[in-house]
Every structure is written in C-alpha cells, then in structure tokens.
Amino acid sequence: MNTFLIFRFRYGLMLLILVLCNFIVQGQSMSNSERYPIIPYPAKLIPETGAFTINANTTLYIEDKAFGQDASDLIALIKHVGGITLHKGHAMPNNCIVLKKDTSIINPEGYTLLITSARVILSARTPTGLFWGIETIRQLLPPSNDPGIKEAKELHIPAVSIEDHPAFAWRGMHLDVVRHFFSEAYLKKFIDRMAFYKLNKLHLHLTDDEGWRIQIKRYPELTKQGAWRTFDAHDSACMRLSKDNPDFAIDPSHIIHRDGKTLYGGYYTQKQMRNIIRYAAARHITIIPELDMPGHMMAAIKIFPDLSCTGKAGHGAVFSEPLCPCQEKTYQFAENVYKEIFTLFPSRYVHIGGDEVDKTTWANCPACKTLMQKEGLTNVSQLQSYFIKQMEQFFHAHGKRLVGWDDILEGGIDTSAMIMYWRTWVPKAPIEAAENGNKVIMAPGEPLYFDRFPDKNSLYNIYHFNPYPNGLDAQAKKNIIGIQACVWTERIPSEKRADYMTMPRMTALAEVAWTNTPKDYNSYLERLQKQYYRWDLQHIHYRLPDLSGFADHNVFIDSTLLTVKKPLADMHIHYTFNGEIPTQQSLLLPAHLPIHHTETIKLAAYTPQGNRGDTYTVQYTQETYIPPVKLENSLSQGLKCIYYIGQFDNTKGMMHSTPAYTYQVNTIQVPPDIKAPAFGLQFRGYLHISQTGIYCFTLTSDDGSMLYIDGKTVVANDGLHSATERDGEIALQKGEHPISLDFIEGGGGYTLHLQYNKEGEAPQDIPSLMLGH
Numbered sequence: 001m002n003t004f005l006i007f008r009f010r011y012g013l014m015l016l017i018l019v020l021c022n023f024i025v026q027g028q029s030m031s032n033s034e035r036y037p038i039i040p041y042p043a044k045l046i047p048e049t050g051a052f053t054i055n056a057n058t059t060l061y062i063e064d065k066a067f068g069q070d071a072s073d074l075i076a077l078i079k080h081v082g083g084i085t086l087h088k089g090h091a092m093p094n095n096c097i098v099l100k101k102d103t104s105i106i107n108p109e110g111y112t113l114l115i116t117s118a119r120v121i122l123s124a125r126t127p128t129g130l131f132w133g134i135e136t137i138r139q140l141l142p143p144s145n146d147p148g149i150k151e152a153k154e155l156h157i158p159a160v161s162i163e164d165h166p167a168f169a170w171r172g173m174h175l176d177v178v179r180h181f182f183s184e185a186y187l188k189k190f191i192d193r194m195a196f197y198k199l200n201k202l203h204l205h206l207t208d209d210e211g212w213r214i215q216i217k218r219y220p221e222l223t224k225q226g227a228w229r230t231f232d233a234h235d236s237a238c239m240r241l242s243k244d245n246p247d248f249a250i251d252p253s254h255i256i257h258r259d260g261k262t263l264y265g266g267y268y269t270q271k272q273m274r275n276i277i278r279y280a281a282a283r284h285i286t287i288i289p290e291l292d293m294p295g296h297m298m299a300a301i302k303i304f305p306d307l308s309c310t311g312k313a314g315h316g317a318v319f320s321e322p323l324c325p326c327q328e329k330t331y332q333f334a335e336n337v338y339k340e341i342f343t344l345f346p347s348r349y350v351h352i353g354g355d356e357v358d359k360t361t362w363a364n365c366p367a368c369k370t371l372m373q374k375e376g377l378t379n380v381s382q383l384q385s386y387f388i389k390q391m392e393q394f395f396h397a398h399g400k401r402l403v404g405w406d407d408i409l410e411g412g413i414d415t416s417a418m419i420m421y422w423r424t425w426v427p428k429a430p431i432e433a434a435e436n437g438n439k440v441i442m443a444p445g446e447p448l449y450f451d452r453f454p455d456k457n458s459l460y461n462i463y464h465f466n467p468y469p470n471g472l473d474a475q476a477k478k479n480i481i482g483i484q485a486c487v488w489t490e491r492i493p494s495e496k497r498a499d500y501m502t503m504p505r506m507t508a509l510a511e512v513a514w515t516n517t518p519k520d521y522n523s524y525l526e527r528l529q530k531q532y533y534r535w536d537l538q539h540i541h542y543r544l545p546d547l548s549g550f551a552d553h554n555v556f557i558d559s560t561l562l563t564v565k566k567p568l569a570d571m572h573i574h575y576t577f578n579g580e581i582p583t584q585q586s587l588l589l590p591a592h593l594p595i596h597h598t599e600t601i602k603l604a605a606y607t608p609q610g611n612r613g614d615t616y617t618v619q620y621t622q623e624t625y626i627p628p629v630k631l632e633n634s635l636s637q638g639l640k641c642i643y644y645i646g647q648f649d650n651t652k653g654m655m656h657s658t659p660a661y662t663y664q665v666n667t668i669q670v671p672p673d674i675k676a677p678a679f680g681l682q683f684r685g686y687l688h689i690s691q692t693g694i695y696c697f698t699l700t701s702d703d704g705s706m707l708y709i710d711g712k713t714v715v716a717n718d719g720l721h722s723a724t725e726r727d728g729e730i731a732l733q734k735g736e737h738p739i740s741l742d743f744i745e746g747g748g749g750y751t752l753h754l755q756y757n758k759e760g761e762a763p764q765d766i767p768s769l770m771l772g773h
Helices: 003-035 065-082 127-140 185-196 233-243 270-281 329-345 366-373 378-398 428-436 458-463 495-501 505-514 521-537 651-656
Strands: 044-054 059-061 097-102 111-115 119-126 153-163 170-176 201-208 255-258 261-265 286-289 351-353 401-405 418-421 440-442 480-483 551-556 560-562 572-576 592-596 599-606 612-622 639-645 660-665 679-689 693-702 703-711 712-717 724-732 736-746 753-756
Touching: 003 044, 003 495, 003 521, 044 111, 059 065, 065 127, 065 153, 111 127, 119 127, 127 153, 127 185, 170 185, 170 505, 185 201, 185 495, 270 329, 329 351, 329 378, 351 736, 366 378, 366 693, 378 401, 401 521, 401 560, 418 428, 428 440, 458 505, 480 612, 495 505, 505 521, 560 612, 592 753, 639 651, 651 679, 651 736, 693 703, 693 712, 693 736, 703 724
Parallel strands: 059 097, 097 119, 170 201, 170 480, 201 286, 286 351, 351 401, 401 418, 418 440, 440 480, 551 612, 551 724
Antiparallel strands: 044 153, 111 119, 111 153, 255 261, 560 592, 572 599, 599 612, 639 660, 639 679, 679 736, 693 724, 693 753, 703 712, 703 736, 712 724
C-alpha cells in the first residue's frame, strides 16, 4: 500500500472514530432525560454505566436507627412496585442497599445517592433528606402498577451518582377547600403527588365567605351552619360549564338535603384533620392552616353578626363585610378559634389571610373612630395593621409565627411576620418586605395561580419564573425563602378538575422550587413525557399537552389542509363537524384533513387509557384577499393609544367612557407610565403589509383584548381572565390596512403582547415600521 493510500485509510478511520464518538456522546446526552426522568432534577447528576438489579437476594442495611421508618417505607415501595421483599441485613460487597447517615451534608433536606451495578448507597444527615432520596429512587423505578413488572421478579435502577439539595426551604402548594370542598381521601392523594415531586408545604385555605371547613368545638355552629350553603354564583357558573365539560359538574358527594333545601358543603372534623396531618408528616410535608381574617369572614359573621361593625353580614363597596377590629369580642372570638387551630396543627406557621379587606364600614364605625384617636391612627389601613399586630402578638405567645398575604403590609407590619406575595400589580411589595427584613414567599397570581386557565404557554411561564424580584441586593435575597402555587376553587368543583388544573403545572413549580438554576426546559419536557405514563396508570386526570398546527380562526383562498402536530406519539385525535364534543367513537383525524369549504371543526385528543384533552374549536373561513385602503395623506409612524381609567368587564365598556389621555406609541404595549389598577386602551391606526398573503396574528392579554383589521374580528380574547393566548388569520393584499386593538386591565396582569407571521413563518413582534396613523 503506497503512502497516499495509507494516509487516506488513516484519515478515513480517524473521521469514522470521531463520528462514532460524537454519536455516542450525543446519544448519551439525548438519553439522559429518558434514562433519568427525575422531576425536580437533582442539583448534580453524573450518569454512570450499567444498572443495579433488585431481586429476592437483595438486602437492606440501615446504618442509623433514626432511619428506621424510612427503611420501612423503602421496603414497602419495593414490595409494591415489584413484589420483592427486601430483607434487613449487614452491608455486603454486592447486591445490597445501604441507608447511611452522613453528617457532612450541610442542608437538612440534602442527600447523596450512588447507584452502581453492585450496590445502592443512599446518604443523608436527617430522615427528611433520606426521604427525598427515596422519592428519587421511586422515580427511577417503574410505576407501581406497570403491567408485567411484578411477573419479572426483579427491578432495575440505572447507575448514577447524585448530590442533591433544594434551592428553597419553602416549596408549597395551596388548596382552597372552601369555594368547593374536597374529601379527606383526595387530600391524601394530593399530598402523595406533592411528596413525589419534593414539595413540602401544603397551605389549606379553610374558611372564607362561602363556607367554614374546620371543626371548632368552642363554636359548633361554625360547621353546623357555616359549612353548608345553597348553590351560589360559583356553583351556577360551574353548572353552565358542565354542559360542555363534565369535569365542571358539582360533586354529588358534597350535596345534602336539609329542611327542604338542597345544600352544598362539608367540613373536616378535628379527628379527620389529625389523620391528614399525620399522613402529610409521614411524607415530610407540613400543613399550613389558613383562617382568613379580618376580611372574607361572611360564613362566621352570618352566624355571629355582632362581630361586624354594622351588626350584620353583607357586602361593602368591593368585598364582604369584615370583622370589626375595634371591639373586644372580635379578638375573643379570633383567639378562641385560633387556640384550637394551634392545638390541632403542629406547624409553626399559621396563615391569617389578611387580604381584600373592605374597610368602608370601619371608616363609619364610632368604635373605630374612638380606637383610631386613642392609638394615633390616621387611616383605616392602619386599622388593618393594628388588627394583624394584635393577632401576631397572640400567635407569638403560643409559639406560632404569622403568615399573611402581602395586603397586610398596608399600614405597616412587624418584621417578624411572614409575607406571601400574590398581587402582581404591586411589584414593589415583595421588595419592600424583603428589604424590611420580612421573610417572603413568592406566590404571584401570574404565573403561580393554578386556578387560572392553562394554555400552551403555562408550563413555559412557570418554569422560567424567577423567584427573586429584580433590584434585590444579596442580603435582601436571603429573605426570599420559597415559592408556592395557589389553587382557588371557584371554578374547580370536582377532583377531576383539580387534577386537570394542577397537573402537570405542579411539576414545573417543583423544579423551580427545588432546582431553580441552572435549568434546561427541553430536558424538563422530555422528562415530563415519562410522567404522563405514570399518571395514566394512577388514573390522574391531567391536562394533556397542547395540539398545534392550526389557529383558533383560520382562513384559506381555494383549499387547505388541517395538519395537527401530536405532542404524544400514542395520542389519538378525534373530530366532529356537527358541533358536538368529539368522543372516542367520533371520526379519527387523518394525518392531513382537506378543507374545501367554510367549516367549524371540533378536535379532542385521547390517550390510550382514555384521558381526554381539551376540546378545540377550529374555524376555517374561505375568503378572498382584502384590498388595502387608499390614503390621501402620508402616515406618521406608530399608533394612537387612547387611555381610559375605570373598571371594565369587557372591551365594549370603554365605548361609554371619557378618555383620560391620548398617547402616540411605536409598539403595541401598555405605556410604562400607566399605574391605574384598572383601565382600558384603544390602539388605532394602520398596518402596512409588504406582501400579499395570509397572515396569522397571536394576541396574549391579561385581561381582555380584541383585534380588528379592516373592520373584521381577527382575534377575540375578551373578558376578565389571566394571561391567555389566542390567534387568528386574515388574508391581506399588499398595502395599508386599518388596525384596531382594544385592551382592558381589571387589576393585576398588565400583559399585552401581539405577534404576527405569514403562512407558516416563525411569529415575531410587529415592528414600528409596519404601524402608522
């Protein structure tokens, strides 16, 4: 072989080796998420080759007696998943699992996990850390009811080295059991899911205007009467929604008939609640009780009307009549109630609510005027602070620490109070609290209120949420101790609906709370794929990933194809043309469905196990290209933006109002100097289209918005709601086209974002050069 051929051979071999090495490295990288589908992802994970096999000869060695309960849990887990009984024994060179105490692990919730083909070593300083390590092992094992696993008589855990600890000490889920009630059995299921994803605080909202859900022996009427109600506006709204979605049906197990009335409700006896607390504690979860006061107390005031300033229950200017903070009987009642709560709940933290207090009657109350003069208070906001401080002293005297919504900052608050931030329209609240020395839990309505309807951006927004507000220095950052998602249940009347609204959003929350940074969203989505299969086997009614490939309103000239992109390979999509909700007996959607006429199509996806996803109503309209308008004068760049101050239920409400100001803007967004909590905007001008074609516009808003081009509705996203994305298409000829966009803000989100794309191109913001007036 001559020198040239030898060179070519060696060069080719070298290239082959490089390609193979690159393929192997890429393959390992791509398979890590599938091989280690752990949520939340560990702080540090090093993949290893091989796997540990659990079989009938595997032994369990416990190094510290403090880990006895966790050892029993691990034995039960292996038995439940694979039908294999672990026997306790001595540490062996091979085929053993070791639970080891490691005092060098600093974080009390931290652990290390080393899995090789020979053994498993799980180390922690505390039982809590060990428990989270066992939950990681649980996620590496197959689901407990996976068909065929127990018949195999052995389990395999992939080899790995993990060093793990949480980013935040408070990793919370909140559940409102007042607006709609949930059984003891469901709370335990909820707790199991939290533990699986290493969430450690369950905040139970137990009292509100609509009901009283916890037994207080000193005041039996609170549950005898206060736990039951006739159907209210929330129930009626759910009943209307249930016509199209059975998940909104009122749970009949919480309906009774008494004295000729149909009543909805329920409550937990103290015995039941102790069972729930013990169940949570065994999974290292603390239950935080909330009895909301001084506002949101109608259920109690209806029974004890003299607790209010007016001697009756009712509504003020905005919210319900609150407790009167200026009479001794109010404090006697509150303290008697909380004494029983303190005895019942071992949690150091107790939530007092303190939000949305309508202070109208306080301003007119003679007793309050007298108290304000005596205490040197100058406004009713300081009365709220006075009430909270009195209660906080009582909490401290009983070894408890007060938690309140950020509303309690109004009028001043002691640094010992813990603040739970929710009002996204008051961005300074968590900053002021943290800089003041208060511990802060981040629970902003956007994106962490899970009662808000999810869309295709929900997981992304949660996953990329930064718990640290901008502008905090290093010292103040230490006071941000955690994050929490809240589930208010005005529109969640059933366990299936609660599943749908929390899963999979709970998993994104868990990863932010535990892992925080750095994070890999694509890796998270890959790991999430494995969770869907678990949930199917557990009969969790989770929200399926979104379908894509179409807009809410689509247009075409001659004909088009409906091509839906399926996020799960085994998903089946069914459709109807007759307006009915698709069932599994409806037509199966082909890969490409031809559209030749104006049609309205309903789509619904199903998993092989029968879990149904959202119903999509997809409109197709046959149109011709709309010609541009002829303008006599040249345009100025940008749009006119007309500003209205006020509370509007929809965008049409601005028609009867007087404008407060008119801006000239270059982009479609809320002008930065607008500070009103509720307002409306009207953008007016022209849109320059450089090429004839079909254009898709994507409009995201919190609250309502409507987009019109050439007088036609392109995107309808009206009403009061959380940040929601809607889209629509329109066929436009090259030239200038009138554009109108109406937006209302009801108090909170300030979200307004408009993008466009032409016939399949990537969406982009509308540049200022396309806008004129």
